[in-house]
Amino acid sequence: MDIGVISDIHGDYQALQTVLDRLDNYHKVDHILCAGDLVGRGPEQNRVVEVIRERKIPTVRGNHDEWFYNLTRENTHFLKHLPLDLRCEYDNVKIFMCHGKPGSNLWGLYRDHVSETLLNMMLTSLQVDVLITGHTHVPMYLRVDSGCVVNPGSVYTFKSTRSTSHTYGILHLPDLTFDLYDVTAEAVEPIPHEP
DSSP states (O other): OEEEEEOOOTTOHHHHHHHHHIIIIISOOSEEEEOSOOOSSSSOHHHHHHHHHHHTOOBOOOSGGGSOOSOOHHHHHHHHTOOSEEEEEETTEEEEEESSBTTBSSSOOOGGGOOHHHHHHHHHHHTOSEEEOOSSSOOEEEEETTEEEEEOOOOOOSOOSSOOOOEEEEEETTTTEEEEEETTOSSOOOBOOOO
């Protein structure tokens, strides 16, 4: 089973459409999960929220999703009621998704700030096999004894004061492997993982 994983769209409707088209028609994923920050900075915030709402893509509340950027009443209501974290299960694989790190959508997990011991403890404490996060705009895939931690990076492609990886990912279950893709690349090929 393949799960499309997106995060940190920040109102970039065109980039989101590119990613969803690829996930639907090229990758043909079974499900899509979104780790938050639908809005903030980007040009078409309402359209991004509408697409996520209409497609019923399971989404958690990012820190930017708590600040409302002249959104419609329906979109504001949708963002206000997004959960801080989400648990789901596919192919007998238990997944916990949050925007930053468990318990906070303002603080993220960075590769150089976490150890295998910490990640094993987090996964064991959460009683899950996969932890999906976002927020940092930096892709991450770390496999440990208890499972894996995945961050697809940020989808948006417009220029901003905050850097973007313009990436999305696909989590393969039940083997817990993860492929990362560049939204801006013409060829849809996985980006090599950092060691």
